[in-house]
Amino acid sequence: xxxxxxxxxxxxxxxxxxxxxxxxxxxxxxxxxxxxxxxxxxxxxxxxxxxxxxxxxxxxxxxxxxxxxxxxxxxxxxxxxxxxxxxxxxxxxxxxxxxxxxxxxxxxxxxxxxxxxxxxxxxxxxxxxxxxxxxxxxxxxxxxxxxxxxxxxxxxxxxxxxxxxxxxxxxxxxxxxxxxxxxxxxxxxxxxxxxxxxxxxxxxxxxxxxxxxxxxxxxxxxxxxxxxxxxxxxxxxxxxxxxxxxxxxxxxxxxxxxxxxxxxxxxxxxxxxxxxx
Amino acid sequence: xxxxxxxxxxxxxxxxxxxxxxxxxxxxxxxxxxxxxxxxxxxxxxxxxxxxxxxxxxxxxxxxxxxxxxxxxxxxxxxxxxxxxxxxxxxxxxxxxxxxxxxxxxxxxxxxxxxxxxxxxxxxxxxxxxxxxxxxxxxxxxxxxxxxxxxxxxxxxxxxxxxxxxxxxxxxxxxxxxxxxxxxxxxxxxxxxxxxxxxxxxxxxxxxxxxxxxxxxxxxxxxxxxxxxxxxxxxxxxxxxxxxxxxxxxxxx
Numbered sequence: 001x002x003x004x005x006x007x008x009x010x011x012x013x014x015x016x017x018x019x020x021x022x023x024x025x026x027x028x029x030x031x032x033x034x035x036x037x038x039x040x041x042x043x044x045x046x047x048x049x050x051x052x053x054x055x056x057x058x059x060x061x062x063x064x065x066x067x068x069x070x071x072x073x074x075x076x077x078x079x080x081x082x083x084x085x086x087x088x089x090x091x092x093x094x095x096x097x098x099x100x101x102x103x104x105x106x107x108x109x110x111x112x113x114x115x116x117x118x119x120x121x122x123x124x125x126x127x128x129x130x131x132x133x134x135x136x137x138x139x140x141x142x143x144x145x146x147x148x149x150x151x152x153x154x155x156x157x158x159x160x161x162x163x164x165x166x167x168x169x170x171x172x173x174x175x176x177x178x179x180x181x182x183x184x185x186x187x188x189x190x191x192x193x194x195x196x197x198x199x200x201x202x203x204x205x206x207x208x209x210x211x212x213x214x215x216x217x218x219x220x221x222x223x224x225x226x227x228x229x230x231x232x233x234x235x236x237x238x239x240x241x242x243x244x245x246x247x248x249x250x251x252x253x254x255x256x257x258x259x260x261x262x263x264x265x266x267x268x269x270x271x272x273x274x275x276x277x
Numbered sequence: 278x279x280x281x282x283x284x285x286x287x288x289x290x291x292x293x294x295x296x297x298x299x300x301x302x303x304x305x306x307x308x309x310x311x312x313x314x315x316x317x318x319x320x321x322x323x324x325x326x327x328x329x330x331x332x333x334x335x336x337x338x339x340x341x342x343x344x345x346x347x348x349x350x351x352x353x354x355x356x357x358x359x360x361x362x363x364x365x366x367x368x369x370x371x372x373x374x375x376x377x378x379x380x381x382x383x384x385x386x387x388x389x390x391x392x393x394x395x396x397x398x399x400x401x402x403x404x405x406x407x408x409x410x411x412x413x414x415x416x417x418x419x420x421x422x423x424x425x426x427x428x429x430x431x432x433x434x435x436x437x438x439x440x441x442x443x444x445x446x447x448x449x450x451x452x453x454x455x456x457x458x459x460x461x462x463x464x465x466x467x468x469x470x471x472x473x474x475x476x477x478x479x480x481x482x483x484x485x486x487x488x489x490x491x492x493x494x495x496x497x498x499x500x501x502x503x504x505x506x507x508x509x510x511x512x513x514x515x516x517x518x519x520x521x522x523x524x525x526x527x528x529x530x
Contacts, residue, residue, distance in 0.1 A: 041302070053408035060339065061402060063409035065347040115302045121406065122523040123306050129530060130318030215404050216529025219488045220330030222337050231402060231410050 023273035025149065031142040032268055038135035039245065041127055042206075044115040046242055047108075048124035054095075054108035056239055060230035069236070072108035079106070136207050143199070155187060156196055162189045180259040194248060202245050209238035312523075323527040332456050336487035339400045345411040348403075348469060350477035353442035353449065356497055361441050369481035374465075378437070378502035380427035388467065388481050394418040397464050405491040406524065415485050417466030421459045423501065429455075433503035437510060438484055438495035444517065451495040452507055452515045452526075453486055462487045465498065490528035492518050 024032075055068035062068065071082045072094050079095025081088045091097075097110040100117070111117040115127050146152045161167055171189040174180070180188075187195070211217045212224040212234035228234040256264045267273035305311045356362075364372050369388050376384040398416040424436070436458040440449040457463055466485050467474050474480040479496025486493050493516070507513060511520040518524040 040298070044299070044302075049408070053405070055409075060343055061345045061410045061412045063345065063347075063349045063405075063411050065349060066345065112299065115299070116306045117299065117303050120306075120522075122518075122525075123312075125406070125525065126312070126315040126318065126523070127302075127306070129322060129525075130315040133318060133321060213404075214530035215336065215402075215490065216326045216330065216488045218402075219334040219336045220326070225337060231404065235408060 018274050018276050020272045020274045022271055023267045024271045025151065026271070027142065027145040027149070028151065029268055029271060031138050031145075034134055034138045035142075038131045038138065039249070041115060041131040042135055043242060043246060044113060045124045045127035045131070046238075048114035048116065048119070049121065049128060050239065051107045051109055051114065051119060052121045056236040057232040058229070058236060059232055060225070062232035070239075074106045132207075132210065135203075139199070139203050139207070146199075156192050156199075158189065158192060162192075178258055180255075194251075198245070198248055202241050202248070205241045206238060206245065209234040209241065213238065319525045319527055322525075322530045326529050327456065333460065334488075336401050336462055339402065339412050341400065341414070343412050344400060344414060344470060348411045348413045348478060349409070350475075351405055351407075351491065353444060353496065354477045356442040356476075358441065358443065361497070364441075365476060365480070372481050372499075374482060374499060374501065376423055376427045376501045376503075378504050379430040379433040380424075380503050381430060382426070382428050384423070384427050386423075391418055391465065391482065392467055395422060397461075398468075399462055399464070399485075399487070401462070401485070401487045403491055403494070406528065414468075414470050415464065415466040416468035416471070417464035417482075417485065419461065420463045420465055420484070420501075421461070423465065424458060424503070427503075429503050432505045435504050435507055435515070437502040437504055437507075438498050439500035439502065440495050441497035441499050447517065449495065449497070449517045450511065451484070451493055451517065452504075452510065453484075453489070453493065457486050457488065460486075460488070465501075488529055492516070492524060493528050 054072040055062070055064070056070040057066055057068055068082075069084060072090070073080055073082070074095040077096075078089050078091040079093070079097065081090045081094050093110060094108060096104065096106055099105050099111045105111070107119055114124070116123050146156070162171075168189060174188070175190055208224060209228060211221070212228050213231055218225055218231065224234070225231065228237055263274050306315075372388050374386045374388075374391065376386070395418065396416055397419050398414060400412060400414045402410050402412045404410045420436070433455070435452045435454055437450060437452045440451075442449050453463075462485070464485050465482050466479075467482050469475060469478050474483065479494075479498075482498045483496040484494050484498060504510065507515040507526075511517070514520045514523075515526040516524070519526050
């Protein structure tokens with residue numbers, strides 16, 4: 001955590017000695033940035049698509065007269081978010097907000113969170129369905145590559161020592177104290193768990209629930225409807241997975257900032273990560 | 278280098294970068310060249326689905342217990358032309374459907390004739406491009422039967438549906454290719470949930486093309502036309518919304 005300020009001084013002074021290690025393979029780096037761009041576009045165009053029908057349902061069907069488990073809407077004076085029977089006022093952010101020109105809009109997600117920033121379902125779908133391709137195939141190639149070059153086995157799998165209760169608790173405590181160990185440039189337990197969860201859990205879930213919303217795919221792969229319990233359930237799960245992915249990205253960016261952003265970002269570009277001896 | 282990049286500057290820079298990216302996305306979305314690149318996604322979706330999935334695969338059919346309590350209407354829900362109102366007042370006894378274009382035997386059919394033809398009933402899910410779904414039971418005549426009776430010419434590539442409802446003064450129209458036109462679940466429906474098709478849902482006759490989104494399912498169909506190309510229809514993109522706001526022509530996703 002004492003990273004940046006100390007790191008910067010260390011460049012002038014020769015002590016303590018530092019060396020740089022190779023941390024990220026080319027396939028990891030290329031996928032990271034292709035995926036970052038795709039996810040950025042998919043999340044924001046997805047919010048615009050959600051604005052076309054800001055209600056979520058469970059089951060095979062669901063429309064305005066059916067019961068929604070989540071709804072973003074507006075009354076005369078306020079915007080609101082409703083989940084089940086609970087309702088929160090969200091004026092200014094969700095349901096009722098001012099656009100860049102100071103006009104009151106009654107869409108679910110605000111202009112600064114959507115692509116495009118104005119209501120345009122056709123264009124948002126074009127963004128979404130085009131960037132779904134690099135997102136899905138990027139992940140597929142990365143997965144194959146990561147198994148092939150043993151990235152998964154060597155860097156992302158848990159070791160027996162890590163899974164001891166004391167080690168797990170120690171890692172949690174270190175995170176709570178913002179102590180990050182990067183001496184070996186290896187991932188710690190919580191890092192591994194979140195990367196595995198995102199790469200093999202959330203991202204595939206987003207792709208499969210997305211495909212389940214396609215009536216064409218439903219005909220050729222009806223098992224997807226059974227897997228997720230219907231098209232509207234798949235739409236709800238798609239939205240929940242996107243929310244979880246947003247939470248992951250927030251924590252990920254925060255930890256990059258706290259653990260030395262220059263070193264972290266450089267290593268994801270050049271592959272080389274500086275460690276202290 | 279790293280002496281210049283402080284954490285605060287990095288955050289400020291990132292904020293400006295993200296703001297710029299979002300503004301940039303709006304500008305990109307308006308550029309015709311970039312829209313062309315985005316449209317590759319539609320072509321890839323169409324070709325991938327046609328190439329990799331079974332072209333005759335059936336949309337799921339549900340049981341009577343799965344039917345939506347209320348089947349909402351969307352788009353035009355009550356065409357306001359005098360001619361349509363007169364047809365509605367006559368219970369559509371005066372309604373005629375013509376099948377023409379690139380066919381060897383053009384047909385003019387009354388609703389009584391269409392209802393007496395072999396019928397197919399299917400309980401399927403209707404998916405609006407906006408995101409909602411409704412399940413209903415549709416009864417109608419398979420489109421393939423009508424096209425076989427009219428005898429398509431070899432040059433026919435698309436089937437166009439001309440509708441009685443006008444949106445902003447222009448009659449609605451849609452088109453599908455022959456893969457979907459001859460699909461066994463593609464029917465011209467005249468009943469919903471065992472009752473005469475309500476006006477809200479497209480009376481007296483509407484298209485059901487079950488593997489595509491709702492705006493493809495033309496309602497209030499008056500004329501079915503076989504064509505070789507969509508270039509001379511509207512502005513050439515194949516449908517009312519495709520021409521006006523750039524919805525995808527292939528709406529299987």
